[in-house]
Amino acid sequence: MPAARRAAGIPCSTTPFPSGNPQPNYYEDTMDQAINTASLTNDVTQRLSRLGLAGKKGLVVGVANEHSIAWGCAELAKLQGAEVVVSCLNEKAMRFVSPLTEPAGIPLKPCNVENPGELQALVDFAIEKLGRLDFIVHSIAWAPLEDLHGRVIDSSSTGFARAMEVSCHSLAELAKLCAPHMTRGGAIVTMSYLGADEAVPHYGLMGPVKAALESLVRYMAVELGPQGIRVHAVSPGPIHTRAASGIAGFDELMASAVAKSPLGRAVTLDEIAQLTSFLCSDAASGMTGQTIYVDAGCHAVA
Numbered sequence: 001m002p003a004a005r006r007a008a009g010i011p012c013s014t015t016p017f018p019s020g021n022p023q024p025n026y027y028e029d030t031m032d033q034a035i036n037t038a039s040l041t042n043d044v045t046q047r048l049s050r051l052g053l054a055g056k057k058g059l060v061v062g063v064a065n066e067h068s069i070a071w072g073c074a075e076l077a078k079l080q081g082a083e084v085v086v087s088c089l090n091e092k093a094m095r096f097v098s099p100l101t102e103p104a105g106i107p108l109k110p111c112n113v114e115n116p117g118e119l120q121a122l123v124d125f126a127i128e129k130l131g132r133l134d135f136i137v138h139s140i141a142w143a144p145l146e147d148l149h150g151r152v153i154d155s156s157s158t159g160f161a162r163a164m165e166v167s168c169h170s171l172a173e174l175a176k177l178c179a180p181h182m183t184r185g186g187a188i189v190t191m192s193y194l195g196a197d198e199a200v201p202h203y204g205l206m207g208p209v210k211a212a213l214e215s216l217v218r219y220m221a222v223e224l225g226p227q228g229i230r231v232h233a234v235s236p237g238p239i240h241t242r243a244a245s246g247i248a249g250f251d252e253l254m255a256s257a258v259a260k261s262p263l264g265r266a267v268t269l270d271e272i273a274q275l276t277s278f279l280c281s282d283a284a285s286g287m288t289g290q291t292i293y294v295d296a297g298c299h300a301v302a
Contacts, residue, residue, distance in 0.1 A: 050281060050282040050283045050285070051278075051281055051283045052080040052081065052277065052281055053077045053080040053081060053082035053134075053135070053277055053280060053281055054080055054081030054082065055081060055082070056077070056081075056082040056083070056134040056135055056186075056280070056281075057082065057083045057084075057130040057131070057132055057133055057134050057135075058077055058082055058083070058084050058085075058130075058133065058134055058135040058136065058137065058280065059084070059085050059086075059087075059122075059123070059126045059130075059133055059135075059136050059137070059178065060073055060074040060077070060084055060085070060086045060087070060136075060137040060139070061086070061087045061111065061122070061136070061137065061138050061139060061140055061174065062087065062088075062137075062138070062139035062140035063086045063087065063088050063093075063097050063100070063101075063108075063139075064088065064089070064093060064096065064097070065096045065097065065100075066100055067239075067240060067269070068139070069139045069191055069236065069239075069269065069272055069273075070086065070137060070139035070140075071086075071097075071100060072269040072270060072272060072273035073137045073139070073272070073273045073276045073277070074086045074101075074106060074137070075100075075104065075273070076270070076273040076274065076276075076277050077135075077277060077280070078104055078105075078106060080277060082134075082135075083129075083130055084106050085106070085107045085108075085109070085125065085126040085129050085130060086101060086106055086107070086108055086109075087108070087109055087110065087111040087122050088108065088110055088111075089110060089111070089112055090110045090112055091110055093110065094108065094110060107125070107126075107129045109121070109122055109125045109126075113140065113165070113166055113170040113173070114162070114165065114166060119170065119173055119174060119177060120177060123174070123177040123178055123181070127181050132181055132182070132183055132184065133178050133181045133182050133186065134182065134184060134185075134186040134187075134280075135186050135187045135188070135189070135280035136174060136175070136178050136186075136187070136188040136189070137189050137190075137276060137280070138170070138171045138174055138188065138189070138190040138191070139190070139191045140166060140167065140170060141166065141167040141191070141206065141209075141210075142162075142163065142166040142167060143159065143162070143163035143166075143167070143205050143206055143209065144156075144159040144162060144163070146159065147159030147160065147163065147204075147205050148163075148204055148205050148206065148247070149202075149204065150204065150205075151204070152204055152205055152207070152208065155204075155205050159205070160205065163205055163206065163209050164209055164212065167206070167209045167210070167213060168209055168212045168213045168216060171188075171190050171213065171216060171217075171220075172216060172220065174188075175188055175220055175224065175229075175231075179224060179227060179229060182227065182228075182229055184228070185227060185228025185229055185230075186228070186229055186230070186280070187229070187230045187231070187232065187279055187280040187281075187284070188220070188224070188229060188230070188231045188232075189231075189232050189233070189234055189276050189279050189280060190213060190217060190232075190233050190234070191233070191234055191235075191236065192210045192213055192214050192233040192234065192235045192291055193206070193210050193235055193236070193238075194235060194237075194293075194295065194298065194299050195207040195210055196210035196211040196213070196214050196235070196291075197211070197299075200253065201249065201252075201253070202247055202249040202250070202252075202253060203247065203253075206247075213233065214233050214291045217231050217232060217233045217289065217290075217291065218289045221288040221289030222289070225288060230279075230284070230285070230287060230288035230289075231288055231289060232279045232287070232288065232289070232290050232291070232292060233290070233291040233292070234272065234275055234276055234279070234291075234292055234294060235291050235292065235293045235294070235295065235299070236267055236272045236293075236294050236295060237257050237261065237266055237267045237293075237294070237295030237296055237298050238250070238253055238254045238257050238266065239266060239267065239268070239269060239272070240254075254266060257295070257296075257298050258296075260298050260301050261295065261296035261297050261298040261301070262296065262297035262298075262300065262301065263296035263297055264296070265296055266296065267294055267295060267296050271294055272294055275292065275294045279292070
């Protein structure tokens with residue numbers, strides 16, 4: 001490997017036998033092996049560095065408490081070496097969220113996307129703390145209870161519009177505000193549910209809203225792809241979160257999902273966070289525009 005030795009500053013020479021045949025230089029052979037090993041080690045290190053979020057900077061929107069999907073994602077990102085800013089709904093919610101973020105050294109800011117200017121203020125806060133953004137996790141969904149618990153055809157236009165604004169359009173608005181700060185490309189991930197594709201009992205109004213959200217993901221992937229920004233929806237199976245508590249018959253929904261799933265169990269918050277972390281990492285650089293399930297296989301069963 002003369003070229004490799006020259007690159008490493010090692011002289012290339014052979015010592016001739018009296019007969020004129022060259023004698024192998026075992027020092028050089030040993031160095032060849034060392035160079036090969038170092039090259040392989042470097043390649044493995046580079047490839048493994050694409051896994052995880054070390055050195056990344058991200059904004060996670062929608063933490064309510066320690067059971068929130070958003071918190072699971074933020075906590076794992078921090079453990080993997082990312083710098084993270086998170087949001088919660090309002091000052092009241094900060095009482096439940098700040099005991100999580102303060103010990104972890106994660107900046108927290110309240111943000112109600114229905115209030116004009118608050119989403120812009122959140123992004124400004126994140127840029128002030130981080131300087132740039134590499135990934136965004138959007139994990140907010142809401143509908144008025146009177147509309148959520150009734151039939152979809154009985155929902156009010158106002159309630160439907162508010163559910164769309166909070167749960168769907170806020171993703172588009174967030175992307176518009178964050179994209180100029182994603183100068184190295186990156187990823188935007190939102191949270192959906194199987195009710196976007198199937199009529200799930202008691203999911204009601206949120207089904208059409210989540211279907212719109214998944215469609216929005218595909219259009220955003222096309223629009224932001226030239227900037228190197230990838231967009232995905234993660235579709236978890238049901239887990240006990242504050243948002244889930246607003247769904248009528250949630251315990252029955254959970255039991256049905258467990259019984260239906262090939263793995264015979266519910267998914268964990270960590271499993272949802274692990275998938276989200278992968279999609280935000282460089283290891284998923286060739287993927288965009290997808291809805292990816294983490295539901296113990298429930299979506300695959302008719």
